[in-house]
Amino acid sequence: MRKVKFAIIGAGTAGLNALGYIRRQTDDFVMIHGGPYGTTCARVGCMPSKALIHAANHYEQRLHLDICGIHGGDKLEVDGAEVMKFVRQLRDRFSGGVHANTTATLKEGQLIEGYAEFVGPNQLKVGDEIVEAERIIIGTGSTPVVPGPWKALGDKLLTSDEIFELETLPKRLAVIGLGVIGLELGQAFARLGVEVTAVEMLNTMAGLSSPELIAEAEKLMSKEMKVYLGQAADLSLNPDNEDEVLLKVGDEEIAVDLVLGSLGRRPNLAGLNLPAAGIELNERGMPSFDLETMQIEDKPIFIAGDVNAFRPILHEAGDEGRAAVLNAFAYPEVKAYPRKTMLGVAFSEPQVGLIGMSYAQAEKQGAVSVTFMLERSNGRAIVMGQDKGGLSLYADPDTYELFGAELLMADAEHLGHMLAWAIQDKQTVFDLLMKPFYHPVLEEALQDALRQLAHKLQPERTNWVEVELRQ
Ligand SMILES: Cc1cc2nc3c(=O)[nH]c(=O)nc-3n(C[C@H](O)[C@H](O)[C@H](O)COP(=O)(O)OP(=O)(O)OC[C@H]3O[C@@H](n4cnc5c(N)ncnc54)[C@H](O)[C@@H]3O)c2cc1C
């Protein structure tokens, strides 16, 4: 039996943020890690996906050159093997860098390799070893969901955990689930010349809930891949050709070479045996924890990152890892660390930005909303050939504070930050209209949307400066 003050389970983004703090304070800790090093984000997530998207978007540019008087784009060709090599090279650089600067620098005995499970309130079993820790941080991440019957597809069914290992590009790919992963990777593969058929069971994609933006996203994505929204997919191996998978959707049957399952991710909790620590699980198998302290019940156990399923994105995992470790030190006097405004980005083209409250939530709360479409309305977007998509903004009818925004437009990653910061600072629609907007920039679309929203909030007034001065 080994006794330590602190144990971190999982060397992902959440766990490594906790580790960074602990190791500066004490040697009395252990990091327990199962699986490959380098974090989900760097190894099979954010970074390889962005490398693939980068290559795909470069190639896509060839379609927009002729119009500017630049010819020869049609002679460009994709070398699928080299594209995938490029993706893996960047992936190795990022994940190798993470490991080299963190887990690889731990001293002998500070790192235990293997999967931890609770065997008592403060006791963890890893292989044959038992560790007793006074305070424990769980940062075990999540795993792609794969429905049991689809396992019969064998190596024809890939998830984001495997797809970056492809030696070359498939000819025909089915993407099941058009959440963030399905949309980003489906579009990237389509742009690289793969015939992509995408099926999503809900009538939306990438988490959008603004009806006009969903309709626009469907229209735009349907130009690049076959898109079926609100439909269930049935998959089976072709009995006459074992190299093919048959995708049935509605009345259609489509033969593909590979399937990307992007149906969401499940927290890595099952193997931890939390009940052995006296932790109750709800009907979904989740423990009860506080979103601002990261503490489970009133125990010296904290849960951070994808494993708690709250906001499974990188910066949230980092923030939660830091809150968890500070509270592991402060226990039992834990402190609440207020959450930041929600900010999510899908790196499709146009990008998707989800900021603050969703459109659907805001509607339920009686928000005043506008949706502003970009087509032919923003000079810079027209010059860039990116006058597609739009933005929905919604505000509190009483305070005029922005509740949130959904974006489907170029540079949503940057506009999304500005909006998230404004929402977190409780700025009103009129506060934002008092800010400078340059010309010609995409931000002018935000200004236009804000003007429409201001007009809806205070229809009798049309002079924004005046409105603001009278607040
Ligand atoms: C394809 C893809 C693209 C993404 N793109 C983005 C993006 O662009 N932007 C963004 O913000 N987010 C993105 N994400 C999400 C982001 O990667 C995750 O939110 C983040 O990596 C979660 O970090 P984590 O620390 O919670 O988990 P992880 O990094 O998964 O770390 C958990 C670690 O714990 C280990 N472990 C599991 N069980 C145990 C156990 N019992 N004992 C010991 N160790 C264990 C696991 O093997 C794993 O290594 C993407 C995800 C994917 C899959």
Ligand SMILES: NC(=O)c1ccc[n+]([C@@H]2O[C@H](COP(=O)([O-])OP(=O)(O)OC[C@H]3O[C@@H](n4cnc5c(N)ncnc54)[C@H](O)[C@@H]3O)[C@@H](O)[C@H]2O)c1
């Ligand atoms: N840019 C980013 O920030 C980024 C990029 C990729 C992934 N991620 C993170 O990774 C997580 C996982 O991504 P994801 O796209 O797998 O999950 P997701 O939850 O975003 O989307 C999964 C989608 O699959 C659909 N679905 C589920 N079962 C289905 C079925 N049987 N048939 C058809 N559709 C089905 C769901 O309705 C949903 O729309 C996300 O929650 C996100 O936080 C983030």
